Amino acid sequence: MPRPYLLILILASALTSGTDGYSIRLVNGNNDCSGRVEILHNGRWGTVCDDSWDSKDAAVVCRQLGCGGADSANSGAKFGQGSDPIWLDDVVCSGSESSLTQCSHRGFGVHDCSHSEDAGVVCRDVRLVSGSDSCCGRVEIRHNSQWGTVCDDDWDMKDAAVVCRQLQCGSAISAPHSASFGQGSGSIWLDDVGCSGGEGALTQCSHRGLGTNNCNHGEDAGVVCSGDLQKPTLSLISTHAVVSPGENIQFRCTTPKPRCNANAEFHLFINGPAISSQTHVSSVTFNLESVGVSRQGIYSCDYSYQTGTIKSPSSNTVKVTVVHLQQPSIPRIAPDGGFDVGPQGPLIPWGHSFTIICSTESQYAGGSFYLFRESNIKSQPAVDHSASFSFPEADHSHEGNYSCVYEVSLSSRTFRSSASELLVITITVHLQQPSIPRIFPDGGFDVGPQGPLIPWGHSFTIICSTESQYPGGSFYLFRESNITSIQSADNLSASFSFPEADYSHEGNYSCVYEVSLSSRTFRSSASELLVITITASLLPVIGASVSAVLLLSSVLIIILLVKRRQKQRNKETNFKCSFKKGAANTYAGGSHDNKNDDDEADYENVQFDENMDHDDSEQDYINIDHSEHVNVDTDDSEEVYVNVNVMENKSVVGKSNDNIYESDE
Structure with a gap:
């Protein structure tokens, strides 16, 4: 009797692990890593009720016992009923706990179960150690209650796939050689392993026999399984998610659980399609330079192994807005209902009102418009994507090149559009053509084919007038291209008097009206020509005519007398x-x-x-x-x-x- 008891104590000791002051063991199983779960508390071993018992709970037990992963979480006293007490009930583990007592439960000894509900676990006889988690590391198998390594001779991805499947670690990512996860110790149980990939356990694959090898621990084989690929995190590492065209954007895609130094291929997506990819173990940075409108959208990332056959879930999303403000339009608004258009733009009459309206087709509500004239700026809030800039009375300070810029604030940033096309405003002073009536000299004159006939020596007056809306100017009287006289306008007219007409006054006369506004001088076009002709007086002409007739008569008489006497002389000489x-x-x-x-x-x-x-x-x-x-x-x-x-x-x-x-x- 003492021997059996001693044997039982040795076995129990081999399967017992103590953490946080509590010990755990597996009993009545086929090997050291399977059986009914029991916990040592207050010096007594007790069972665990199977209420809410699952693979996560079993995984914590197997890891706590150093038995690798859990093959199954058994319920209904599969490994036989234990004896009192029942220490735990309603155990719920996340799978990452280091001991079963760290999982949530109802409290020690609090339960509503019987021993027919005792929970059990079957752990695997293969494990991966020295990796970042239980799904990557050096391959070890348990034989004769001893963990030993596997030699890397002929070790390949098919062998790794069997291990990953046996450990329920997903797909195989890599099958490292040469003690990539460090050298083990103890026995080398397997060598020259050759799996087809469909086996349920590594020991089912061909090999030289347990413990038969020609290797050393420098050839220990490893496996990297995909495990439960975690969702990566996508973060914007550039300053803003709302950018202007031409700015740069930077993202970082990171996996929270790298697969044991195995390179993952990270992908960046925008609105669905992938736009970039990089390879790294745990995280990559994507640089998007000089972005345009096509880079606006919803971004996400993922990572994969084995050329995309093993993929992670998609990351969170990041929205990027590329603010492209269209060039505003600046239509030519008519002042007071109408204006003329010069070679470069509208001609606004001085003193008239005019309005410049800026508008855009922006997809962003609100905002403001800025009206630029050289270095001067006026602003107006946008209403229905437009703004009106009114000028109640045009003067020459309003002349210049105008342009509009639309501005909007998004995500605490201010964005401006490009400037509109230039609107060249010219302020004009339109002076009407003066009139130059034909004034009657000394009460009367004759009119020739071209204009008035002014008797020589008579006085005459030329009156220039206009209907200009700009009073206070002056009239210039031109004869041909020369300025004859200048008179200030009185009631928009001026009189130019000539007290005694002579022939120097003949010629083509015209009037020009000139006015000064805002320190600038403007002249009208010349009036129609007034052709002045100076004629001789009638009495002097008559007197001269009579004198000429008398003189002519006297000459004729003398000539007749001379001829008569000459004739008489001729007779005498013959x-x-x-x-x-x-x-x-x-x-x-x-x-x-x-x-x-x-x-x-x-x-x-x-x-x-x-x-x-x-x-x-x-x-x-x-x-x-x-x-x-x-x-x-x-x-x-x-x-x-x-x-x-x-x-x-x-x-x-x-x-x-x-x-x-x-x-x-």
Whole structure:
């Protein structure tokens, strides 16, 4: 009897593990790592009720006993009923506890069970040690109540897959060689293992036999199983999740439970599709540089092994907003209902009101618009994605290049759009063309084909006027291209007086109106031309005409007299005159009827020689050798008898001494 008791004590000691002041053991099983679960409390061994008993509870028991993983969590006293007491009931473990007493329960000795509900556990005879968890590490199997290693000769992924499946650690990720998880100690139980991959236990695969090997612990085989791949964590390590186009974004994807230095392939997803991948053991950083609108969306990550055949769950999501504000529009608003458009933009009349409206099609509500003119800024809150900037009275300080910028705040950040196209505003002063009426000089004038005819010496006035809305200017009177005179406008008109017209006043006249506004000077276009013609006075013309006629008449009379005398001279030069008997006796006498009391008879004796010339003396009385006498009556009734002896082809070239006798009859 003492021997059996001693044997039982030895077995119990082999299966007992103490933690937190409590010991645990497995009894009545097929080996050291299977049986009914019992706990030592207050010096007595007691059972555990199977209420809520599961694989997580069994895993804690197997790990606490160093038996690797749990194959099964048994209920209904599968390994036989124990004896009082029943120490635990309603045990609930998370699976990570180091001892069963750390799991939640109703309290020691508190239960509503019987021993027909005693819980049991079957642990595996294979384990993975020196890894980060129970699903990766150096492979060890239990034989003859002793844990020993496996040699890496012919060790491959099929062998690792059997171990992972046997340990319920998911799929095999890798099958490391050369004591990757450190060298074991004790026996090397297996060598030249060759599994097909479908076996239920490593010992079912072909091998050289338990304990037969030609290895050392430098060749200890290892396994990395996927286990329960944990959900990775995706975090944004750049400053903001709301960014502008062109900014950089950085994410980090991390697994909370790396698989024993096995490289995982991490993937970054946006709105579903993967956009990047990197390989690392536990975490990677994804850098997205100069992002555009296409990078806006919902991001997530995962990791996988064996070229994607073993995948983790997807991570949490991170929303990234790429704020792309469209370029605002800046339409040309009509001032007071209308405006002209110049080569560059609208022409706004000085003094008129005008409004500039900025608008956008932004997908973000609220915001503000900024109106820029060079370095000047005005702002207005956006209402329905637009804002109006009013200018009640245009002046030249409003001229310039205008542009709009839309601004919005998102996630404590401020974003601005690009500037709109330029709107070039020009402030104009439109001066109407002046009028230049034709003013009547001295009460009247004639109008020629081109304009007024101003009598020479008369006064006349030119009046320029306009209907400009800008009073207080001046009028310029131009003759041709020269400024004749300048007058300040009085009631939008000015008079230019000419007190005495002369020919220097002739020409083409025009008016220009000039006004100064905001320290700038503006001129209207020139009026229509007024053509001034200066004409002569009528009386001087008549006097001159009469004088000219008299003068002409006098000239004509003189010419006739000269011609008559010349004719007479010509006759004298063609004849040679002589008196009968060599002398000419001329008797001149008045008739008795016309004789005065003091009349005297004149006797004139004239001797003519050949070649005698006749001078310009007084009228000569000549006796001509002829058959008849010529009787010449004079105005004073004197009778002249002339005898002339004419000799052909002779001329008178000289004149003799004359003896002139005058007597009264």
